[in-house]
Amino acid sequence: MSTVDKSIDVNVPVSTAYNQWTQFEDFPKFMEGIEEVRQLDDTHLYWCANIGGKRKEWDAEITEQVPDQRIAWRSITGAPNGGIVTFHPIDATTTRVMLQLEYDPEGITENVGDALGVVSRRVEGDLERFKEFLESRGQETGAWRGDVQQGQPQRGI
Template identity: 65%
Template sequence: MDNYIEKSINVRVPVHTAYNQWTQFEEFPKFMKGVKEIRQLDDTHVHWVAEIAGKHKEWDAEITEQVPDQRISWRSVAGTGNSGEVQFRPLGTSETEVRVRMGFEPESMVEKIGDALHAPDRRVEGDLERFKEFIESHGQESGAWRGEVHGGDRTA
């Protein structure tokens, strides 16, 4: 990937609550700006529909690693190129650090200019702030998937 972002935020919920909510991909549009829809295709594949730099984008992503209460890693397999990992680290019994590391490939000139102006960094920061507000205001996850994925294959 050409570009790389790393951002983190502390949320005032236990690690299992933060992780469980993050496994509810179809709810991402509630806190991710520009994400219009996510469809869970199966345990390891999701289809994204988003607006990036004013352009309609779609892509399929594969969950490559998923370990409950620790991390979720992905890579795009069709469409807009991106990959990354979200890590969850307990900070005591009722607080969690959520760290996003993401690589992406700006495609258009507008995306390249936006990247030079750090627009993707601000977008990820805003998404994490909205996730924090979402999970802290609800106090509990809306669902959970506790299976494991290794090498793109569900193992548990």
């Protein structure tokens, strides 16, 4: 498995950054190569992407979600991948978004791209576009404020 760690400071309150990140179906607006993300239920997502000129599809499960703090996920079909995004208030109007992504490159093209840092640069660009997307709007497009622990939504919290 390969790992990418990136962070960016976004000029919005922590709740705004977190709320926008929960709008998974908006990911194609700022994530390069992501063609579609569909939220199937509170903890399951369908992804479709173009990676190295190849169409890839997979399902992912949200394993942990704590409002204004963190979202963790892992693939349950397709190539192994997973990660965690955390949200850290710098001050009342600035949030540090930290992303750790783990993935398993498949085939020669993906392994060469991994060795050349293609995924790392793509993630960095995705975070820059997330920042631009959110700061240009000044507010999130929606929010989901539920908790997920061990892959299960927590009700009544």
